[in-house]
Amino acid sequence: MEAGGVHRLSDPADGRPLLLAVDPDPDALARITAELRRYERDYRVACIPSVEAALGQLEGLQEEGGRVALVLAARGQGGLLGEELLARVGSLHPLAKRGLLIDFGAWGDEETTTVIRAAMAQGHIDYYVLKPWNEPDELFHRTVSELLHEWRRANAEGRRELTVVADRWSPRGYQLRNLLARNGVPHAFHASDSEEGRRILEECGCPGSADPVVVGPDGRVFHDPTIEELATHAYRVPTALGEDDGEYDVAIVGAGPAGLAAAVYASSEGLRAIVVERESIGGQAGSSARIRNYLGFPRGLTGGELATRAYQQAWVFGTTFLLMREVTGLTPGGEAHVLEVGDERIRARSVVLASGVTWRTLGIPSLERFHGRGLFYGYSAADALAFEGGRAFVIGAGNSGGQAAAHLSLYAERVTIVCRREHITDTMSRYLIEEIGAAGVDVRQSTQIVAAEGEERLERVTLRHASGAEETVAADAVFALIGAEPHTEWLPDAIERDERGFVLTGGGEHMFETSAPGVFAIGDVRAGSVKRVASAVGEGSVVIHQVHRHLESLRPAPRR
Numbered sequence: 001m002e003a004g005g006v007h008r009l010s011d012p013a014d015g016r017p018l019l020l021a022v023d024p025d026p027d028a029l030a031r032i033t034a035e036l037r038r039y040e041r042d043y044r045v046a047c048i049p050s051v052e053a054a055l056g057q058l059e060g061l062q063e064e065g066g067r068v069a070l071v072l073a074a075r076g077q078g079g080l081l082g083e084e085l086l087a088r089v090g091s092l093h094p095l096a097k098r099g100l101l102i103d104f105g106a107w108g109d110e111e112t113t114t115v116i117r118a119a120m121a122q123g124h125i126d127y128y129v130l131k132p133w134n135e136p137d138e139l140f141h142r143t144v145s146e147l148l149h150e151w152r153r154a155n156a157e158g159r160r161e162l163t164v165v166a167d168r169w170s171p172r173g174y175q176l177r178n179l180l181a182r183n184g185v186p187h188a189f190h191a192s193d194s195e196e197g198r199r200i201l202e203e204c205g206c207p208g209s210a211d212p213v214v215v216g217p218d219g220r221v222f223h224d225p226t227i228e229e230l231a232t233h234a235y236r237v238p239t240a241l242g243e244d245d246g247e248y249d250v251a252i253v254g255a256g257p258a259g260l261a262a263a264v265y266a267s268s269e270g271l272r273a274i275v276v277e278r279e280s281i282g283g284q285a286g287s288s289a290r291i292r293n294y295l296g297f298p299r300g301l302t303g304g305e306l307a308t309r310a311y312q313q314a315w316v317f318g319t320t321f322l323l324m325r326e327v328t329g330l331t332p333g334g335e336a337h338v339l340e341v342g343d344e345r346i347r348a349r350s351v352v353l354a355s356g357v358t359w360r361t362l363g364i365p366s367l368e369r370f371h372g373r374g375l376f377y378g379y380s381a382a383d384a385l386a387f388e389g390g391r392a393f394v395i396g397a398g399n400s401g402g403q404a405a406a407h408l409s410l411y412a413e414r415v416t417i418v419c420r421r422e423h424i425t426d427t428m429s430r431y432l433i434e435e436i437g438a439a440g441v442d443v444r445q446s447t448q449i450v451a452a453e454g455e456e457r458l459e460r461v462t463l464r465h466a467s468g469a470e471e472t473v474a475a476d477a478v479f480a481l482i483g484a485e486p487h488t489e490w491l492p493d494a495i496e497r498d499e500r501g502f503v504l505t506g507g508g509e510h511m512f513e514t515s516a517p518g519v520f521a522i523g524d525v526r527a528g529s530v531k532r533v534a535s536a537v538g539e540g541s542v543v544i545h546q547v548h549r550h551l552e553s554l555r556p557a558p559r560r
């Protein structure tokens with residue numbers, strides 16, 4: 001460990017990533033130094049007093065390609081301030097996590113409060129960190145560990161529980177990685193032409209494989225698996241019904257935030273519940289790089305993390321899950337409803353539709369042919385890794401577009417938001433506009449992408465301004481986040497919908513009941529819903545109360 005006056009942070013022979021703490025206060029620095037000792041096995045820990053010296057060292061480290069996992073900096077007084085250092089770290093080492101060290105109670109100081117809020121809004125820090133007070137100070141360690149956990153998750157080396165090796169541009173490889181990321185499955189990805197990728201392919205007996213290869217926790221090798229094989233055999237989630245599944249009190253269609261919340265409340269209140277999900281848990285939220293407005297998570301959390309926690313919570317309470325399976329039909333009945341899932345049937349005394357929405361497609365043929373090879377609908381945090389140093393475009397100026405652009409800017413060399421509207425302020429929240437501004441995201445208003453070119457993958461796009469002026473520019477990726485359509489085409493006429501296909505509710509006794517008694521709709525699929533994670537979760541809890549009332553009105557369930 002380097003402390004006090006030792007100021008040389010780079011050491012090419014030392015492969016450990018750097019964990020750096022900077023605090024000009026000698027007493028605080030001594031306490032931080034003592035606490036950070038426990039990380040020395042895996043990180044090169046350095047604790048130094050000078051903010052200026054830290055900046056110089058971090059600049060040197062960037063030139064050498066050294067890895068930085070976490071920088072903690074106190075504000076200090078005069079000269080270069082800690083928050084300014086952390087803002088610079090964002091451009092020098094974009095993947096490093098950053099925490100502003102503050103004293104206990106400093107939130108009562110107006111200037112510190114303003115600095116923290118501004119730094120969070122501009123994405124200059126991940127969070128504030130209370131300086132250690134006790135020895136050991138587990139509260140301090142909790143924050144440090146969370147930041148390191150996030151860093152490791154985004155920078156997985158070598159093998160993980162699941163390791164994917166694939167061509168960087170292969171749509172199949174992308175599909176597998178996306179599935180794992182959205183389901184919160186710990187995994188590492190290596191491009192098949194990288195040193196590590198080649199080594200793993202040789203080790204598992206498929207050197208030079210053109211198809212994606214997944215190595216499981218027990219060393220089992222899956223050669224170009226389907227997503228169902230991967231789900232069933234590699235991370236073992238249920239994709240078939242049990243032998244004697246009988247009748248459920250409630251069947252929930254969709255495992256987005258609304259469906260997962262309904263599952264947690266149903267199972268925790270003693271109802272026999274099943275959730276059917278055709279893709280990944282988490283729904284749209286699963287693709288969010290950081291949800292910052294969900295109650296109880298002041299630092300924000302990834303949609304994948306939220307979905308995994310909710311899934312585990314429902315599972316522990318006893319919910320049955322059927323994943324990677326699509327509900328294709330519903331026959332409403334008086335005492336029981338029947339859901340069609342392939343050849344199988346699920347009988348349930350009530351049904352909760354939580355099937356959400358899907359992103360609209362662009363319909364530009366020259367761009368559409370790069371779907372999965374440069375054109376992506378929606379955005380997943382896992383996508384960004386493939387575009388490190390590249391040029392990315394985000395179409396859509398809603399909050400989801402802003403979030404995607406802010407996250408992409410950590411990896412891509414240049415990120416541009418393209419929007420038809422004249423003013424991005426019409427559709428994007430102020431905090432995100434500030435964040436993308438600080439991240440250097442370019443915004444092209446009154447502009448559309450009208451064409452695309454490339455050989456194997458997307459290479460160029462043509463932008464057209466409202467004035468008619470056109471420009472063809474280099475492009476590695478286009479992420480389209482342009483509004484959504486409900487998943488309701490499979491529903492029978494008995495379930496009334498509005499002209500856009502959203503399910504109508506509230507005509508009868510219960511607020512979330514559809515036109516078919518005992519069939520409820522919640523979350524984004526419901527006409528008039530607020531398109532937010534928290535409201536979807538709220539509706540998921542309220543609907544179970546209404547399900548109870550409905551079940552009470554039926555004859556008693558058969559004894560099980």
Ligand SMILES: Cc1cc2nc3c(=O)[nH]c(=O)nc-3n(C[C@H](O)[C@H](O)[C@H](O)COP(=O)(O)OP(=O)(O)OC[C@H]3O[C@@H](n4cnc5c(N)ncnc54)[C@H](O)[C@@H]3O)c2cc1C
Nearest residue numbers: 254256257258278283284285327356357523524531532533
């Ligand atoms: C990139 C992005 C970022 C976002 N960020 C935020 C944010 O920061 N804060 C916020 O509050 N909101 C955010 N949102 C919006 C939020 O994610 C949605 O409002 C929320 O996910 C809606 O939840 P839901 O459960 O109703 O539907 P969805 O999340 O759409 O989930 C529906 C699920 O149903 C499944 N399904 C559909 N049809 C079937 C079928 N026939 N059979 C089986 N399964 C089916 C789908 O596969 C899907 O998993 C974001 C959205 C996106 C896309």
